[in-house]
Amino acid sequence: MGVSNSYLSRTEVQQLLGVNPFGLWRLVRKYDDFPRPTESPKEPEEVWDGFQVYRWAAHTPEFAHRGAVLLRPLPEDVAPGRWAGYKDTVRGPALDWHTALGTIRLVHCDDRRVATDIATEVAGRGNPDGVAVVCALYGDMSFHGPALVAADTAHPGIEYEADWGDVAALAGQDLPWWPDLLRLPHLIRAWEPGAPAVVAEVPANDNEKILRRVVGNYAFDVTSRLAATDMADDIRNNRIDAALHDNEIFGEEGHGERRNPVVIAAVPETGHHPRRSDGDRQVLEAGWLGLALSTHPDAVAAIEVAVGRQPDLLPFGALTEVPVRPGAISERWARRLTMCDPTAAHVVLAQGKKAEAFFLDPLTDMPVLRTVADHDGKQLWRFYAPLSLPAGDAELASVVLHHTVWVTTSDGHLHPAPCTPSEHLWWGNGYGDRPSEAATVINLLLDDLGATPNLREHWNAPKGLTALLNEDHKQGTELTRSTLLHARMTPPRNR
Structure with a gap:
């Protein structure tokens, strides 16, 4: 998306403008607005921004015939153009x-260098269709319609922004527009001027396809299939809404008296829209728990979708890494882990890293694996933080700071502190950012060890606890319950 940068050497500037070295020297002195050279990002010699030179030429009568085609002044009483059908290109129809x-x-594509790639292809084949300029979508809205990127076949390496209204005026008709999700080759090839908007089904993306596979796989229980259906339907609703919104934005009336010369070429099929989603949360959470414990490859793919889309439905919190270190507090926790075969949750937790062994925390049911760090090859514990802790009648006894926050309890247990999926727990000087997430969790557990943290408003954590955790404690520092309670009640000193 966007206009690609291009740079021209002194020789290339001369070739573009059709002048010799003396001619370039002359026009630099004749025109105060001639672009200045800049330092080359790759070469020691000075270079010129290709777009600036090309635009300058188009706006300068002496060189307009050598400037960007769609930036030159339009001819008066320009004759209307004629539609000439579609052509398949290296970047689509x-x-x-x-x-x-x-x-x-x-070409209806907003990837980078589309205009340049197609203009280069056309010029390389001898330009049998007499193409002067290739336009591609910029991915944004301009004053008279969708923004365009253009590249002329005479200089395909120089891209510039073009005006949709100017292209429509040259074409002599409103230009067709397809929403992003309906830019399907067969729809573009079938379009003709005057044709009504085609009603088309928005194709499923990879995430929806993965979830639909789970829905159709009776190896999973009904609750897991319901959970996958709910998320797949939510994706479908979002994609149809996106196509409708695209058409509203790009097919709107113009900003002034003049209407934008845009024809909506396709609209999404909405016969069953919106589908019901956002079902009973307990049912959905149970379904995702079943998928997390599964060993089926489709479950792995589904959990990966959920981690990126709605992690709060999954039965685990933030991904955490702690070095394997003899004598550290984590060694005490690791002794209670039970080795197991990997589940879908373990595979997603690994994120492609090589795992030495897989474990389960029997008190929180959190998946754990042992792996090695990329930078030094030393062993790491990699696990999901629990969403809450098993409490019973126990209370928080202390907090230990060792690469994350650890909680010791009055009944002798040790746990990684609970955390939401999208946050992390830390302490120390955050260069202006304070560890209010950890302070919020500790404040909650001081009153109720089994509470489930909600970190949406973590900045409201007790200021005294936040100040205590903002100190640069050494790894392994233990803060007792009395220390934490005292900090919670003590306003921080002004510095």
Whole structure:
């Protein structure tokens, strides 16, 4: 998405403008607005920004015929163009219009360098269709319609922004627009001027396909299939809404008296829209728990979708890493881990890292694995923090700071502190950011060891606890219950 940068050497500037070295020296002195050279990002010699030179030429009568085609002044009483059908290109099907400036080729794609790639291909084949300029989508809205990136076949390496309204004026008709999710090759190839908007089904993306596979796989129980259905339907609703919104934005009336010359070419099929989603939360959580404990490859893929889309439905909190270190507080915790075969949760937890062994924390049911660090090859414990702790009648006895926050309890247990999936627990000087997440969790557990933290408003944590955790404690520092309670009641000193 966007306009690609290009740089021209002194020789290339001379070739573009059709001047010799003396001619370039002359025009630099004749025109105060001639672009200045800049330092090359790769070469020691000075270079010019290709777009600036190309735009300058288009706006300067002496050199307009050598400047960017769509930045030159439009001819007066320009004759309307003629639609010339579609052409398949290296970047998808494009639509052609024969115009007073030559053939304009418009491709409905907003990836980077699309205009340059197609213009280069056309020029390399001898330009049999007489294409003067290739336009691609910029991915944004301009004053008279969708923003465009253009590249001329005479200089395909120089991209510049073009005006949709100017292209429509040259074409002599409103130009078609497809929403992002309906830019399907067969729809673009079938379009003709005057055709009504096609009603088309929004294709499923990879995430929806993964979840639909789970829905159709009776190896999973009904609750897991319901959970997958709910998330798949939510994705479908979002994609149809996105296509509708695209059409509203890009097909809107113009900002002034003049209407944007845009024709909506396709609308999403909405016969069953919206589908019911956001079902009973307890049912959904139970279904995702079943998938997390599964050993089926489809469950792994589904959990990966959920981690990226709605991690709060999953039965575990933030991903955490702690070095394997003899004598550290984590060694005491590790002694209670039970070795197990990997589940879907373990595979997603690994994130492609090589695991030496897989474990389960029998008190919190959190998946754990032992792996090695990328930077030094030393062993690491990698695990999900629990969402809450098993409490019974126990209370928080102390907190130990060792690469994360650890909680010791009055009945002799040790746990990684609970955390939400999208946050992390830390302490020390955060260069302006204070460890209010950890302070919020500790404040909650001081009153109720089994409480489930909600970190949406962690900045409201007790200031005294936050100040205590903002200190640069050494790894392994233990803060007793009385120390924490005292800090919670003590306002921090002004510095």
